[in-house]
Amino acid sequence: MPVFYGVEVASPLLLGTSQYPSPAVLTEAFRASGAGIATVSLRREAGGGRAGEDFWAIIRELGVRVLPNTAGCHSAREAVTTAQMAREVFGTPWIKLEVIGHTDTLQPDPFALVEAARTLSADGFQVFPYMTEDLVLADRLLDAGCEVLMPWAAPIGTGLGMVNPYGLRALRERFPGVPMVVDAGLGLPSHAGAVMEMGYDAVLLNTAVAKAGDPVAMARAFALAAEAGRLAVGADPMPARSMAAASTPEIGRAFLE
């Protein structure tokens, strides 16, 4: 099972906590999925003081590790401030660092990301950077102190699955020892299975579960798919080949009938 900053979690699935029909459905989806980590956004809910406290209490009651995020931040400074507030509210050094470059595409800003990662790591945070699949960016983030990487599969909320399988494979192969979570853009359980089969340690979803007609069933479906992919990697899959190879010998069969 994946290990992030020395903590082993019981499931390769991380679930977001926004956009569910109700907190009751959210709680049930977590139970059905067995997800070991919940991401939670502080930005909008924070309001003045602790106005979001009721919702945060519901998240804490899930009994899973909380990974606060900096969703909605558009600059390194904003992200750092949000991270500091998150640490105070949830009492964890973990932070999913998200710095958005474009409001419409929600593409991460790699430059601000590295800057914020460096600042936060120096301040004792354990940073989970939400990034594009760029190899050089990965180098810079590791230099900045990140011990986990979170490349996207596709832009947030698109549900497209991997749009650049080559890039994700290259990233995985280049940094074999770094725990990596594919975050954003997964729409179907098969997408989660595919990235897990590539050797990723975990997947993170929100919209695909929360906006499904039955979020509880979809959470379970993603959990099973992620687990299937994880098992498949450990089972050393057969190599693909271009020619058919019969699994039963042909010898002795009447071939002229």
Added chain:
Amino acid sequence: MTRHILGAGVMGLALASELAGRGVAVSLHDRGGAPGPHACSWWAGGMLAPFCEGETAEEPVVRLGQEAAGWWRAHGAEVTAGGTLVVALGRDAGELARFARRTAGHVSLDGAGVTALEPDLAGRFARALHFPDEAHLAPRQALAALAAGLAARGVGIEMTAPEVVDFDCRGLAARDALADLRGVKGEMLVLRTPDVTLSRPVRLLHPRIPLYVVPRGDGVFMLGATMIESGERGRITARSLLEMLTAAWALHPAFGEAEVLEIGVDARPAFRDNLPRIRRRGGTIYLNGLFRHGFLLAPAMARMAADLVTEGRKPEVMDEDRAER
């Protein structure tokens, strides 16, 4: 025996009206002395749209909400029964299909169908859904109508709290007694423009920024509403304002020239499943958790609570009945 009701938001007023209509003596108490901005129903959209709400709300909302339009009409509210129009911008067409799959009671329209219903939207949307059996009202007129109906029966709104509270309809303020109640912040705008005419509420679907526009007549439109997990009852953010106005602009560019009449913020009271509850605790019955469905569900909640009082029938949404404390 007089039943004392605390809170004159939509729930308290509806309950007082329902009980008084059945010949039960009531008194109504609210620190504001009249329906006003201290109650979150003051800021409501006033859509009576049970089928649309079924997109995310659970079955009781869809079923119980269908009583609302008739009840409001019978109690002096000006109810407009033009249905609801649901549209999406070109690149979000998938949202319309998803919305259609998850709701009932709609018909699909093409561009000509949209034009026939709302001529001002001609050429803007090639496809839409119409929910013909839905309606809308103007919340403040409806609240005033209930208050007037009660006044006609000699029931005023007293600004002092009663000695004994039989019914607690305080909304989020009842959090002191109902620990599982939470606030869900909503922000809304009222705009005025003579350049757009709409006859029914229009919902613009968007994966991140869904918007509805409710016509109030005389070129006035209510735009709503954000849904933020926060108990904060004030402070609209620039982002929310920007998102709502951008969505309104996308619905019709003439909203760009509209006058901003009002900006409203409040928090809706909700339980964890976003369904309403009736609870008896000691001598008090709490009606709460109407979430974003105040005008939609207050009639059914009032009916159920009145059935409990007059006929001893247990409401389906009663989750605790602790007569003894």
